[in-house]
Amino acid sequence: MSQVIDIVSLYPKDMNIYGDSGNVLTIQRRLALYGYEPRVHAYNQGCDWPEHVDMILGGGGQDTGQKKIIDDFFQRADLLRSLAADGVPMLMICGLYQLFGEYFETVDGSRLDGIGVIGAYTVGQETRMIGNLTETSADFGKIIGYENHSGQTFLRDGVQPLGTVEQDGTGNNGEDHTEGARVHNVIGTYMHGSLLPKNPAIADFLIRTAVERRYGTFDPAAAGQTDAQRAALHRIDEIADRARRVAMSRPR
Template sequence: MTNETTERRVIDVVSLYPNDMNIYGDSGNVLTIRRRLALYGYEPVIHHYNQGDDWPEHVDMILGGGGQDSGQSKIIDDFFTRADLLRELAADGVPMLMICGMYQLFGEYFETSEGKRLDGIGVIGAYTVGQDVRMIGNLVEHSNDFGDVIGYENHSGQTFLREGVAPLGHVNAEGRGNNGEDHTEGARVNNVIGTYMHGSLLPKNPKISDFLIAKAAERRYGAFEPQVTDTAKAELDRLEHFAVEARRVAASRPR
C-alpha cells in the first residue's frame, strides 16, 4: 500500500448491474454510500459494473438492487461468470447489500409458481418460491443490530431461510417480510445483507449505511477512522434529521 493510497483513503464501491437491477429507488443506496464516505473523510470510487464490463481491481463494497424478470434474464449469464468471485469476496468479508432480485440470486434458488427453477449462487442459505399474492407496502422490521429498519417491499417470491441463517430483522405485520409466514425479513451472512427493502433503504437507515462503510474501511485499512470536519458534521446531522422524518412518514403509511 503506497503512502498516496493511505492519504487518499480510497474506498472502491461496486454498483452491481445498475442498468438492469435498479428499481424503486435502489440507486439511492449508491448515492448515500458515496455521500457518507466523503463526509467521513474517505474518497469514494464508484464502479458501475454491467454485464460484459471489466471487473475493477479493488473492491471494498458491493451494492445490488432489484429488477424485473426481464432485467434478471439480461444479467444472469454474466452473473454466473462472476459467481465464484462473488462467493470469494463474501467469504473474505467484503460488505454487500443486495436488494430484492439480487437478494434472491444470492440465495440457493428461485422456483417460479409454474415450477421453473432458477439457481442462485448460494452466498445466503435461503431459497425462494413464487406465489400469486404480492407483499407490498411500507414495512417496519426490528433488528438486533440496527434497531427499527424501515423500507418498502414489493415482491411475490416467498423466501425461506435455512436453519442457522440470521434474518436482518423481524416484522410484526401478518403476511409480510420474507415469506408472510415466519415474521422474518432479509438475511445476514458474514457482512452480506440481503433484504426486500426498497425505498431506497439506506437514506432512511443510516445505521446500515455506517455498518457497510465501517466494514469496508476496516477490511482495507485495518480500522474505521472518520475524519469529520465541522461542515461535514453539520451535513451528517442534517441527513439524520431527514432520515428521521422519512422514517416517520413511511411508518405511518401502509403504502
C-alpha cells in the same frame, strides 16, 4: 493522502427499480462526509471487474432484468462467493437477494439457480407482498422500507434474518415473520425505498466494515473529516429521522 473506498454498483442498468440507486448515492455521500474518497464502479454485464473492491451494492429488478444479467452473474459467481466469504460488505435488494440464495422456483415450476452465498431459497406465489414495512433488528433498530415481491423466501436453519416483522403476509415469506438475511457481512433484503437514505445505521455498518477491512480502523478525524462535513452529516441524519417517522406512520 486521501483514503479511497472502492464500491461496486452491481448491474445498475438492469437491477435498479424503486430507487435502489439511492443506496449507492447514500454510501457515496456519507463516505465523503466522513472524510473518505468514494470511488464507484458501475458494473454491468460484459464490463471489466475493478481491480479493488471494498463494498458491493445490488438492487432489485424485474424477471426480464434477472434474465439479462444471469449469464454474466454466473461467470462472476466464484468471485462473489469468495469476496463474501472474505468479509466484503454487500447489500443485495430483492431480485439480487434472491439470486444470492440457492434458487428461485417460479409459479409454473421452472427453476432459476442462485449462487448460494445466502442459505435461502425462493418459491413463487400468485399473491404479491406489497406495501410500507417496518421491521425490527437487534443490530440496527427499526428498519424502514417498502416491499414489493411475489416470491416467498425461506431461510435455511441457522441463517440469521436481517430483522423480524409483526404482521402476517409480510417479510420474507408472509409466514415466519422474518425479513431479509445476513451471512458474513452480506445483507439481503426485500426493502426498497431506497433503503439506505432512511436507514443510516445500515449504511454506516457497510461503511465502517469496508473502511476497517481496507485501512484497519474507521477514523474520520484521521481521514480528514472537517467540522463542516460533520455538521452536514448531522443534518442528513436529522432529515433521515424525520423521513423514518413519516414512513412509519403511513398505512401499508
